[in-house]
Amino acid sequence: MTLSQVAAENEDQAAYWNGPSGVKWVDHQSQMDKVLDPLGQIALDVAGPDLGERIIDIGCGCGATSILLADRVGRQGKVLGVDISEPMLGLARQRAGDRTQVEFRNADASVYDFTGFEADQLFSRFGVMFFRDPVKAFANIRKGLKSGARLTFVCWRPLPLNGWMYTPLQSALSIIPAPPPTAPDEPGPFAFADDSRVTALLSNAGFSDIKFTPADRMMTLGRAGNSADDFKTAVDFAIMFGPLGRLLGEMDKTRIADVRQAIEKGLESHRTQTGVKLPAAVWIVTARNS
Numbered sequence: 001m002t003l004s005q006v007a008a009e010n011e012d013q014a015a016y017w018n019g020p021s022g023v024k025w026v027d028h029q030s031q032m033d034k035v036l037d038p039l040g041q042i043a044l045d046v047a048g049p050d051l052g053e054r055i056i057d058i059g060c061g062c063g064a065t066s067i068l069l070a071d072r073v074g075r076q077g078k079v080l081g082v083d084i085s086e087p088m089l090g091l092a093r094q095r096a097g098d099r100t101q102v103e104f105r106n107a108d109a110s111v112y113d114f115t116g117f118e119a120d121q122l123f124s125r126f127g128v129m130f131f132r133d134p135v136k137a138f139a140n141i142r143k144g145l146k147s148g149a150r151l152t153f154v155c156w157r158p159l160p161l162n163g164w165m166y167t168p169l170q171s172a173l174s175i176i177p178a179p180p181p182t183a184p185d186e187p188g189p190f191a192f193a194d195d196s197r198v199t200a201l202l203s204n205a206g207f208s209d210i211k212f213t214p215a216d217r218m219m220t221l222g223r224a225g226n227s228a229d230d231f232k233t234a235v236d237f238a239i240m241f242g243p244l245g246r247l248l249g250e251m252d253k254t255r256i257a258d259v260r261q262a263i264e265k266g267l268e269s270h271r272t273q274t275g276v277k278l279p280a281a282v283w284i285v286t287a288r289n290s
């Protein structure tokens with residue numbers, strides 16, 4: 001299956017998630033899920049999916065949350081996982097196995113035709129911050145929701161509160177030039193960090209009863225041990241994902257070795273017997289379709 005329709009304003013994101021970045025997520029899916037599961041679980045507990053419910057999972061990626069939701073709604077329910085990345089969805093379909101209650105669509109959620117799906121809930125784990133025009137995207141997704149349907153998603157709070165990305169980034173920036181500053185509403189991991197901006201855009205898209213609940217957790221980068229190999233896995237993870245991954249993507253290999261050394265130095269003090277641990281800070285956002 002191939003991506004049929006992408007809004008012109010989201011073409012750069014489609015290229016990003018269908019290129020080496022999508023493949024990187026596929027190759028490191030189990031590690032990625034280990035890191036993100038505890039944060040996704042907070043949102044899942046808040047969403048409280050029920051047997052027989054119909055749920056849309058936006059930016060479902062390699063399918064972790066669509067599968068968890070499918071197991072909660074059972075065969076009487078339905079989960080529609082929508083993602084712009086074909087490589088990630090390929091893995092999602094494999095992992096879903098014979099769960100007939102989950103379907104995946106390779107589409108840009110801002111233009112996909114959701115009409116008639118009649119969802120009870122809209123859910124996302126870190127999959128809604130990449131729309132160039134979020135009001136248009138959420139207004140479009142609403143067409144697939146019942147009136148009064150619940151929305152629950154988890155997104156990052158500001159970068160400096162997320163030591164697991166901020167600390168390695170700062171170490172790297174001690175030896176390489178900082179990238180040009182981006183506008184706070186630029187699509188990307190931190191586009192929804194500002195709760196007042198997101199309140200306005202959800203409200204403009206037709207949602208009400210919008211609430212933000214902060215959640216803070218210590219995140220284990222890589223594996224839960226303290227061997228040299230565990231530490232290497234943590235450094236690999238820090239280099240590959242988040243803003244640092246984007247920054248280093250195009251960098252010359254010899255320069256990356258220097259950056260790696262700086263990151264190792266920065267992460268050393270966060271080493272514990274049970275892995276490299278740094279803070280993560282998210283919003284759990286809830287609302288209702290008006």
Ligand SMILES: C[S@@+](CC[C@H](N)C(=O)[O-])C[C@H]1O[C@@H](n2cnc3c(N)ncnc32)[C@H](O)[C@@H]1O
Nearest residue numbers: 017059060061083084085108109125126127130
């Ligand atoms: C940070 S990843 C999160 C993936 C998954 N939810 C998880 O937690 O593992 C963001 C996801 O949003 C998807 N995405 C970005 N823009 C999108 C769009 N316009 N429509 C649908 N999915 C999109 C990406 O392809 C990617 O899978």
